[in-house]
Amino acid sequence: MRDLTLLLLTLVALPAVFAVKSHDFKTCSQAGFCRRGRALAERAKENPSWKSPYSVDPSSVAIDSTTAAFTAGVKSSIYPEVKFGLDVRVHRDGVVRVRMDEIDGLRKRYDEAASWALVAEPEVSQDIQWTVAKDAVRAVYGDNKDIEVVVAYEPLRVTLLRNGKEQIVLNGEGLLHMEHFRTKEAVEQEKSGWALPEAPEEGLDLDDAQVVMQMNPRSWFEGAGDDALWEETFGSWTDSKPKGPESLSIDVNFPNHGHVYGIPQHATRLSLPTTSGEDAYYSDPYRLYNADVFEYLADSTMSLYGSIPVMHAHSADSTVAIFHAVGSETWIDVAHPKPSSTHTHWISESGIMDIFLMPGPTPADVFAQYARLTGTSALPAQWALGYHQCRWNYISSDDVRDVQTRFDEEDMPVDVFWLDIEYAEDHKYFIWDKKSFSDPVDMMHDVEEIQRKMVVIVDPHLKRTDSYPIYQQAKELDLLIKKKDGQEYEGWCWPGSSAWVDFFNPASWDWWKSLFKTVSDGDKWAWTESTENTYIWNDMNEPSIFNGPEISMPRDNIHYGGWEHRDVHNINGMLFHNMTTLAVMHRTDPPKRPFVLTRSFYAGSQRLSAMWTGDNLGTWEHMAVGVSMVLSLNVGGFSFSGSDVGGFFGNPEPEMLVRWYGVGAFSPFFRAHAHIDTKRREPYLLDEPYKSIVRDILRLRYSLLPVWYTAFREASVTGLPVVRPHYVVFPQDEGGFALDDQYFVGGSGLLVKPITSKDVTETTVYLPENEVYYDYFTGQTYRGAAKGKNVTVPAELHQIPLLIRGGSIIPTRERPRRSSPLMKYDPFTLRVALSTGGTARGELYLDEGETYAHREGQFIWREFEATTEGKKGKEIRVRSRNLAAQKPGEAVDGVALAAYDDKNDFARAMERVRVERIVLLGLAAKPKSVKAAGKDVDWEFKAGAAAASKAEGSASVLVVKDPHASITSDWDIIIQL
Numbered sequence: 001m002r003d004l005t006l007l008l009l010t011l012v013a014l015p016a017v018f019a020v021k022s023h024d025f026k027t028c029s030q031a032g033f034c035r036r037g038r039a040l041a042e043r044a045k046e047n048p049s050w051k052s053p054y055s056v057d058p059s060s061v062a063i064d065s066t067t068a069a070f071t072a073g074v075k076s077s078i079y080p081e082v083k084f085g086l087d088v089r090v091h092r093d094g095v096v097r098v099r100m101d102e103i104d105g106l107r108k109r110y111d112e113a114a115s116w117a118l119v120a121e122p123e124v125s126q127d128i129q130w131t132v133a134k135d136a137v138r139a140v141y142g143d144n145k146d147i148e149v150v151v152a153y154e155p156l157r158v159t160l161l162r163n164g165k166e167q168i169v170l171n172g173e174g175l176l177h178m179e180h181f182r183t184k185e186a187v188e189q190e191k192s193g194w195a196l197p198e199a200p201e202e203g204l205d206l207d208d209a210q211v212v213m214q215m216n217p218r219s220w221f222e223g224a225g226d227d228a229l230w231e232e233t234f235g236s237w238t239d240s241k242p243k244g245p246e247s248l249s250i251d252v253n254f255p256n257h258g259h260v261y262g263i264p265q266h267a268t269r270l271s272l273p274t275t276s277g278e279d280a281y282y283s284d285p286y287r288l289y290n291a292d293v294f295e296y297l298a299d300s301t302m303s304l305y306g307s308i309p310v311m312h313a314h315s316a317d318s319t320v321a322i323f324h325a326v327g328s329e330t331w332i333d334v335a336h337p338k339p340s341s342t343h344t345h346w347i348s349e350s351g352i353m354d355i356f357l358m359p360g361p362t363p364a365d366v367f368a369q370y371a372r373l374t375g376t377s378a379l380p381a382q383w384a385l386g387y388h389q390c391r392w393n394y395i396s397s398d399d400v401r402d403v404q405t406r407f408d409e410e411d412m413p414v415d416v417f418w419l420d421i422e423y424a425e426d427h428k429y430f431i432w433d434k435k436s437f438s439d440p441v442d443m444m445h446d447v448e449e450i451q452r453k454m455v456v457i458v459d460p461h462l463k464r465t466d467s468y469p470i471y472q473q474a475k476e477l478d479l480l481i482k483k484k485d486g487q488e489y490e491g492w493c494w495p496g497s498s499a500w501v502d503f504f505n506p507a508s509w510d511w512w513k514s515l516f517k518t519v520s521d522g523d524k525w526a527w528t529e530s531t532e533n534t535y536i537w538n539d540m541n542e543p544s545i546f547n548g549p550e551i552s553m554p555r556d557n558i559h560y561g562g563w564e565h566r567d568v569h570n571i572n573g574m575l576f577h578n579m580t581t582l583a584v585m586h587r588t589d590p591p592k593r594p595f596v597l598t599r600s601f602y603a604g605s606q607r608l609s610a611m612w613t614g615d616n617l618g619t620w621e622h623m624a625v626g627v628s629m630v631l632s633l634n635v636g637g638f639s640f641s642g643s644d645v646g647g648f649f650g651n652p653e654p655e656m657l658v659r660w661y662g663v664g665a666f667s668p669f670f671r672a673h674a675h676i677d678t679k680r681r682e683p684y685l686l687d688e689p690y691k692s693i694v695r696d697i698l699r700l701r702y703s704l705l706p707v708w709y710t711a712f713r714e715a716s717v718t719g720l721p722v723v724r725p726h727y728v729v730f731p732q733d734e735g736g737f738a739l740d741d742q743y744f745v746g747g748s749g750l751l752v753k754p755i756t757s758k759d760v761t762e763t764t765v766y767l768p769e770n771e772v773y774y775d776y777f778t779g780q781t782y783r784g785a786a787k788g789k790n791v792t793v794p795a796e797l798h799q800i801p802l803l804i805r806g807g808s809i810i811p812t813r814e815r816p817r818r819s820s821p822l823m824k825y826d827p828f829t830l831r832v833a834l835s836t837g838g839t840a841r842g843e844l845y846l847d848e849g850e851t852y853a854h855r856e857g858q859f860i861w862r863e864f865e866a867t868t869e870g871k872k873g874k875e876i877r878v879r880s881r882n883l884a885a886q887k888p889g890e891a892v893d894g895v896a897l898a899a900y901d902d903k904n905d906f907a908r909a910m911e912r913v914r915v916e917r918i919v920l921l922g923l924a925a926k927p928k929s930v931k932a933a934g935k936d937v938d939w940e941f942k943a944g945a946a947a948a949s950k951a952e953g954s955a956s957v958l959v960v961k962d963p964h965a966s967i968t969s970d971w972d973i974i975i976q977l
């Protein structure tokens with residue numbers, strides 16, 4: 001069996017050359033429902049009199065007194081006997097939820113996607129006043145009564161407007177179509193009564209179309225043929241489709257927005273290129289169908305491992321978004337009928353329509369609205385923001401120990417060592433292969449000595465052998481996914497013949513959680529050969545099945561509740577990692593912050609896990625697209641993301657590896673990983689000068705951990721992303737809307753442009769405002785312009801283009817340590833980058849980093865500020881204040897700040913932590929004195945460009961040494977010029 005596994009592994013995982021196996025995955029034209037959906041759009045386009053057959057039945061209109069929801073019956077003139085129900089409600093924050101389902105149908109459509117994605121049932125606004133007219137119902141709301149939602153009856157059309165301007169329109173193109181449940185026999189009978197028209201003749205005009213429609217309404221709208229309604233084959237696979245057709249098509253237009261972003265995960269630009277229309281960039285729609293795409297393309301609309309059906313639409317005066325809570329395969333066409341307008345068409349295989357319209361109007365508002373729906377990124381353990389060293393595989397306990405020693409010998413910081421699938425005997429996760437890992441707990445303890453952690457992989461496939469207790473228990477408890485005939489589903493994955501737990505079955509939840517306990521409770525199985533510092537990697541959870549259709553699970557497999565796999569496919573991976581995260585969190589009492597990395601995800605995954613972009617290739621294209629993919633994931637609410645540093649496949653040359661570390665150090669999640677077939681490439685193996693450059697990059701990441709952690713705190717509260725594309729930070733600056741190779745780190749004011757191509761010595765950085773920006777390392781100043789300006793910055797191999805926006809204060813810790821917990825009591829440096837107006841501001845959030853004590857108010861949250869005061873601006877003050885005290889109405893991770901005590905135990909323990917240095921950039925003149933608490937302190941000044949100076953040059957630098965300032969207390973430093 002082991003030989004067979006190895007053979008499989010070789011066949012499946014070891015390519016001779018890089019080439020995606022496109023034929024393993026469907027294009028739209030190979031998926032019946034996508035074909036039907038696109039054909040509908042084609043027919044609509046070709047027929048100028050096209051009109052949606054769906055309309056609201058005015059006699060059915062009702063306003064629900066408890067939910068303030070507008071409900072109505074909807075009919076399709078094509079199928080007058082079929083009933084649909086519409087429910088439109090407005091949430092307290094102005095989000096509009098539009099739901100439509102088939103009523104009293106032959107079967108029930110899957111309607112539970114939202115229940116997995118939403119963090120809680122949204123609060124509905126009680127203040128909505130619907131005005132019911134003959135042809136439409138409308139409600140005007142919002143603080144300024146500037147938002148309006150209109151449901152027009154015939155044809156059915158839902159429009160969200162702001163100040164009378166259309167923001168989002170549903171069914172404006174008439175592409176709404178919910179294929180109702182039917183039987184094959186009924187369709188055959190119906191068809192037998194049809195006089196099927198010939199294929200429409202060329203030049204068919206309006207009247208002809210109406211004649212055709214009258215003769216045969218269904219063919220006019222749905223197409224005449226029986227296109228894969230009852231069965232579908234792909235390759236050697238047949239999907240039995242016992243429920244028949246049930247797809248959903250809806251056009252979602254943004255008539256006044258020229259850019260759309262989001263719907264991760266695709267390897268493409270952040271501002272989504274078009275897929276339909278005259279100059280379509282891609283020929284296929286964006287596909288959302290979680291898939292293990294081997295050697296994926298770096299520029300494609302193909303599906304990847306996860307799906308977040310959320311899309312932002314942006315223009316200089318408005319940002320709006322939609323979230324479609326659908327768990328089945330979905331294809332999305334994007335077109336720009338004009339540069340300032342976007343049409344999209346969403347085609348899903350099954351499920352109800354459940355669309356949330358987010359009115360914005362700013363990017364920050366949209367992030368907050370989406371966060372209220374699906375939750376924010378959890379605040380991770382602080383160590384998880386350090387550097388992670390992974391490889392498939394570290395082959396033994398001693399190998400792990402050696403790697404750790406080499407990092408320490410080379411003074412390279414690292415927080416986490418990872419073990420891939422080969423630690424597990426016959427790929428039976430949890431069970432150590434004792435031939436190579438004879439002493440796993442001792443090995444973990446050796447890693448923990450340096451306050452490091454280990455992450456170990458646990459995949460969802462269970463080896464089907466009775467000698468594997470996990471499989472045996474799952475089988476006994478009847479927790480495994482079934483085939484359509486009700487028998488256990490068997491597929492092939494790393495362990496050979498495998499079965500999959502059905503995490504939709506609530507009975508699986510406590511059982512799965514119990515497996516991760518490190519101490520056995522009676523004779524129950526527990527993972528006693530692990531420690532509380534063993535964290536988990538969930539891979540292959542799309543699910544990836546080597547011998548399944550599209551390397552995944554047959555769609556007619558059955559989950560808990562009788563739902564087919566097709567209904568829940570995109571949600572499936574999230575349930576697995578959610579349960580694993582909860583298991584890890586509750587391994588201890590009180591719980592500790594968990595860490596679980598997942599490959600597959602859905603809307604809501606951000607609440608509990610981190611993700612990475614899967615099996616990228618060691619190419620410059622993949623490095624570059626990894627940057628925009630991470631930005632897109634951040635747009636989709638999933639901040640804690642990164643791509644494999646080095647590229648999973650291939651052997652990157654040293655230059656490429658160095659640049660990849662530059663990318664990783666500026667990703668929220670920073671992990672190097674490599675395929676089993678690649679040469680070892682731990683950074684200490686590099687020759688000089690590469691090795692030293694990478695050491696510097698690792699140290700740079702560690703010195704900036706306070707910035708990352710502060711950004712994660714903000715993300716965990718507001719939903720704002722940890723890495724922010726230009727349109728998020730400068731929503732009105734058109735020049736930045738398409739940018740996806742430079743971005744900001746949280747709200748810190750750090751602007752980075754990682755280099756992702758070969759032989760670069762300099763690059764341009766776009767500066768969106770008339771403000772000074774400083775090179776982080778050299779203090780060189782660059783001056784932007786109100787309408788945006790490109791400046792040229794040095795980018796030799798040892799240089800990362802990293803600028804500080806004038807007006808920012810960056811807190812860092814600059815003592816090199818072996819791991820991040822060892823930095824706990826290290827002093828801080830503050831880099832104060834004065835704006836042209838002579839001010840600056842920054843934040844620092846800090847807590848114990850691993851537990852939930854911060855939820856009991858154990859944290860510090862400081863604001864640093866610099867202001868220019870006194871006559872003729874001759875006095876500069878830099879001060880530190882308790883930020884929590886300024887925000888009594890807000891909360892940190894659920895804790896109301898009103899109750900915050902800045903003398904909490906954590907803050908007391910940190911009292912002795914100092915600001916050891918303040919580096920002030922851009923002073924106008926040499927100081928006469930620098931005083932802290934009335935006393936002179938040491939300082940040094942290097943003359944140079946002032947912040948306000950129009951000329952670019954080396955900024956003046958004042959270094960204030962040890963200003964007797966604790967990180968936890970209020971202080972003022974006064975600089976007299």
Ligand code: NOJ
Nearest residue numbers: 392420421539614615673
């Ligand atoms: C596929 C994952 O994407 C990759 O990172 C991992 O190394 C292999 N599975 C083996 O577990």
